[in-house]
Each structure stands twice: as C-alpha cells, then as structure tokens.
Amino acid sequence: MCSWANKLTAYIDNANLLLQKSDRNGAAIETAKAAELLFVEAKKAANAATKKKLTLRASQLLETSLLLRDEIKSKRTPANSQPQKTQILSQRNQQEKSKNSNDENDPPVFSRGSTLTFADVAGLDEVKSTLMQRVVLPFRFPDKLLIYGLTGGGGMLFYGPPGTGKTLLARAVAGELGLPFYLIKSSEILSQYYGQSTKNLAALFEQARNEPDGACIFFDEIDSLAKRRTDDMHGATLQLLTQLLQELDGVGGRDGRLVFLAATNTPWDLDDAILRPPRFCEKCYVPLPDEPARRAMFEIGLKKCIVDADLNFSELVEISEGLSGADIINICERAKLIPFTEAIQTGVDRPVNANDFKKAMQNIKPSVNKESLKKYENW
Numbered sequence: 011m012c013s014w015a016n017k018l019t020a021y022i023d024n025a026n027l028l029l030q031k032s033d034r035n036g037a038a039i040e041t042a043k044a045a046e047l048l049f050v051e052a053k054k055a056a057n058a059a060t061k062k063k064l065t066l067r068a069s070q071l072l073e074t075s076l077l078l079r080d081e082i083k084s085k086r087t088p089a090n091s092q093p094q095k096t097q098i099l100s101q102r103n104q105q106e107k108s109k110n111s112n113d114e115n116d117p118p119v120f121s122r123g124s125t126l127t128f129a130d131v132a133g134l135d136e137v138k139s140t141l142m143q144r145v146v147l148p149f150r151f152p153d154k155l156l157i158y159g160l161t162g163g164g165g166m167l168f169y170g171p172p173g174t175g176k177t178l179l180a181r182a183v184a185g186e187l188g189l190p191f192y193l194i195k196s197s198e199i200l201s202q203y204y205g206q207s208t209k210n211l212a213a214l215f216e217q218a219r220n221e222p223d224g225a226c227i228f229f230d231e232i233d234s235l236a237k238r239r240t241d242d243m244h245g246a247t248l249q250l251l252t253q254l255l256q257e258l259d260g261v262g263g264r265d266g267r268l269v270f271l272a273a274t275n276t277p278w279d280l281d282d283a284i285l286r287p288p289r290f291c292e293k294c295y296v297p298l299p300d301e302p303a304r305r306a307m308f309e310i311g312l313k314k315c316i317v318d319a320d321l322n323f324s325e326l327v328e329i330s331e332g333l334s335g336a337d338i339i340n341i342c343e344r345a346k347l348i349p350f351t352e353a354i355q356t357g358v359d360r361p362v363n364a365n366d367f368k369k370a371m372q373n374i375k376p377s378v379n380k381e382s383l384k385k386y387e388n389w
C-alpha cells in the first residue's frame with residue numbers, strides 16, 4: 011500500500027478507536043484529517059476516474075466528520091435532544107455500538123468505505139473479469155445498458171473454499187465503484203427477539219437506499235440467512251427469508267444504484283429462490299490460488315519487509331500448492347515474526363529468510379481437502 015493510503019488507514023483506525031471510547035470530537039478531527047488527505051490526493055491524481063473516486067470518498071469522510079461534530083453540538087444543546095444519524099466508519103465499531111446501545115430505537119448503521127481495488131486481489135482473473143462485465147461496468151454506464159436493451163442489476167454470489175478471497179473481492183468491487191460498503195454478517199441481522207431480525211433487515215435496506223450515490227451490499231455467509239426451506243423451519247426464519255427475497259427483488263428497478271454481492275462456503279445449502287433472477291443469479295466459483303496467484307500472494311505478504319536475497323519464491327510457490335490465500339498470508343506473517351522477535355531480543359535487524367519460512371510452514375495443512383474441492387467444482 012502507498013504511504014498516503016497507510017496514513018489514511020491510520021486516521022480511520024484512530025477515528026474508530028476514539029469512537030469506541032465515545033470521543034466523538036477526537037473521531038471528528040481524525041476523520042477530517044482523512045478527508046483532507048484524500049482531497050489533496052484527488053487533486054494530484056492524473057486519472058479522471060481516480061480523481062472522482064477519491065473526491066467522492068473525501069466528501070463522504072468530510073460529511074461523517076461534520077455529522078460527528080453536529081452530534082457533539084446537539085448533545086450539548088438540551089433543547090435538541092434528538093441524536094442525529096451518524097454514518098459510522100467501520101463495521102467493527104458499529105458492532106460495539108449496537109452491543110452497548112441502550113436505545114433499541116437507534117437503528118444499527120452498517121456501512122464503511124473500501125479503498126481496495128481489483129489490483130489488491132491476487133489472481134482470480136476470470137472472476138475479476140466477470141465482475142467487471144456483470145457488475146462494475148453496468149453500474150458505471152447505466153445509459154449504455156439502455157441502448158442495448160439490457161436490464162442490469164442482479165446479484166453475484168461467490169462460492170468456494172474458505173480463505174480464497176471472497177470477502178476481499180467484495181470490498182474491491184465497492185472500492186472500484188467508490189461506493190460505501192455494507193458488510194452484512196448474519197449475526198448483525200439475526201436477533202433472538204421475534205420480529206427484530208426482519209426489522210434489522212429493513213433498516214439495512216433503508217439505509218442503503220438512502221445512500222446518495224448507491225451502495226454495495228455484501229452478505230457474508232449468506233447460507234445462514236437463506237438456508238433451503240424445510241417443513242419444520244421456524245416461522246421467524248421463514249419470514250426473514252421471504253423478506254430478504256422481496257428486498258432483493260427491488261434490484262435493477264427501484265434499487266438500480268445498489269450492488270448486491272454474497273458469499274458462501276456451502277452453496278448447496280442455499281434456498282433455490284435466492285439463486286433465481288433477479289437475485290443471486292450470477293454465480294462465481296472462487297477457487298484456490300494457482301501458481302502465479304500464489305506467487306503474487308507471497309509478494310503481497312512480504313511487500314513491506316526486508317527479504318533475504320536467497321529466498322526462493324519458486325520453491326515457496328511449489329510447496330504451497332493446495333493452500334488458500336489466507337493460509338499464505340498467515341505463513342508470511344508467521345515467518346516475519348521470527349526475525350522480528352529476534353530483533354527485539356538482540357537489537358539486530360535481519361531479513362526474513364528461507365529457514366523462517368521452513369519453520370512457519372510446519373504443521374500448516376491445506377484447509378480444504380480434495381473431496382470438498384470436487385464438491386465445489388461440481389456444484
């Protein structure tokens with residue numbers, strides 16, 4: 011990641027940390043710094059699309075900062091006791107907020123930004139090109155869709171083994187389109203209180219539809235929200251599935267500015283209705299990485315680290331066959347921890363080397379077996 015992107019992440023992380031500590035003023039200042047940084051980078055950008063994307067994101071951050079300030083003001087003014095809705099910066103922060111919230115009427119806020127693009131996703135060229143054709147371009151050029159009598163819309167389902175980059179891809183789509191990213195896990199929707207889950211789902215769609223430029227909604231582990239219907243299914247689960255189907259049906263017409271993505275490790279458990287147009291009718295298999303993708307992943311994992319000249323990348327790529335992207339990034343982290351720990355003890359820095367990788371790869375087993383892979387390939 012370039013240095014300004016690192017700075018941006020640091021500002022946003024600080025803001026989230028401060029929000030968690032209920033320091034809204036501090037969070038507003040950090041968010042404003044992030045916005046300023048992005049405005050400066052947008053000015054410098056030579057490419058018009060990048061300029062537009064950065065400016066959009068900067069404006070969103072600035073708005074968040076202003077909202078945070080407004081909230082501070084309104085809290086200080088007893089006459090104005092209605093808290094304003096604040097666009098939260100991160101999902102993590104929101105989870106904390108909803109856990110700690112005493113006000114049941116305070117709707118959860120689901121969105122966050124994404125600065126990732128397809129360039130951050132190693133390999134998966136076929137998936138990326140399908141996404142470009144089916145999701146990114148139709149969203150960017152709605153007028154052209156009309157000329158060709160295309161309707162656009164429809165969601166995309168990613169399926170495949172764990173750790174292969176499904177969530178990463180979804181973030182990258184949001185980043186490519188400069189849209190707020192709604193990462194929805196079933197734990198945020200499902201509630202033990204009867205009827206509350208459907209209210210949560212309605213709140214999510216309402217928020218997303220109110221986004222001025224649209225939004226990218228990603229249902230992670232959609233199998234827990236849309237399991238195949240059975241005769242003995244609980245009434246509330248059935249009600250939630252029906253509502254989800256209805257909300258998704260809005261895509262393309264009423265909700266043309268919403269992009270729907272979903273992921274699952276168990277596509278065979280999904281209710282058939284969720285896979286029919288205009289719902290998640292496009293399915294994309296996200297496989298384990300091939301050789302070039304594994305090489306790119308080792309490069310990503312070691313990007314910011316000094317590497318021994320003798321480290322043989324081709325050998326790493328070869329012995330990591332069958333591992334997922336998440337496994338490879340994890341191995342890189344484990345390997346880098348070895349010289350790091352030594353350096354703390356000895357005060358001498360050294361590059362990460364082949365021996366560190368040998369140790370890091372001990373006891374690492376592929377998280378998916380051949381039988382499961384066949385099941386995905388045949389689905």
Ligand SMILES: Nc1ncnc2c1ncn2[C@@H]1O[C@H](COP(=O)(O)OP(=O)(O)OP(=O)(O)O)[C@@H](O)[C@H]1O
Pocket residue numbers: 130131132133134170171172173174175176177178179273274275307310334335336337339
């Ligand atoms: N194609 C990839 N390119 C770069 N990094 C990757 C890739 N795939 C996985 N990773 C790394 O692994 C981490 C986990 O990936 P991600 O969460 O996207 O997997 P997933 O397919 O959503 O897994 P799960 O099915 O368990 O939800 C990423 O944050 C990233 O560090």
Ligand SMILES: [Mg+2]
Pocket residue numbers: 176177178230273
């Ligand atoms: Mg995931």
